Amino acid sequence: MSDSEFEYEEETSYVTFDMGTSITSDFVEQKARGCRIIGLEEGEPLLQLGGLTFEGKVDETIGTHLLFEIKEKVHDTKGLLPLLTSMRTDDDAPKQQKYSLDYVCSTENIIKMETVTIKPKVAKETKYVMGEEDDILFN
Numbered sequence: 001m002s003d004s005e006f007e008y009e010e011e012t013s014y015v016t017f018d019m020g021t022s023i024t025s026d027f028v029e030q031k032a033r034g035c036r037i038i039g040l041e042e043g044e045p046l047l048q049l050g051g052l053t054f055e056g057k058v059d060e061t062i063g064t065h066l067l068f069e070i071k072e073k074v075h076d077t078k079g080l081l082p083l084l085t086s087m088r089t090d091d092d093a094p095k096q097q098k099y100s101l102d103y104v105c106s107t108e109n110i111i112k113m114e115t116v117t118i119k120p121k122v123a124k125e126t127k128y129v130m131g132e133e134d135d136i137l138f139n
Helices: 025-034 080-086
Strands: 016-018 035-038 046-049 052-072 099-116 128-130 136-138
Touching: 016 052, 025 035, 025 046
Parallel strands: 016 099
Antiparallel strands: 035 046, 046 052, 052 099, 128 136
């Protein structure tokens, strides 16, 4: 066997979960390490996040969604420049952005999630009735 038979190509795909307004981003950040996803490749995923369960439906977007991370800019407080800028008046100071955006990834798929309630499966009760010939009948 040649080496080319064992070669494979790894492909990474990103998917956006649209959770709607049912949960906050703080809740997702707290529970993110304890989430479970099944059925993603079949197109009908189930997501368990904390004590909540969501059922999803895959929806392709018209364009590409670009995802960015919002970071707060850190201002250098050492040296001469911060000292000089602190001496300016509010009218003289140029407007500086407090946040920066860093590109994370892009995606073309969104999974719209809806909250569902999962009920335990209940076994049907079967009654055993003895017939005339001692046969067992199921009702």
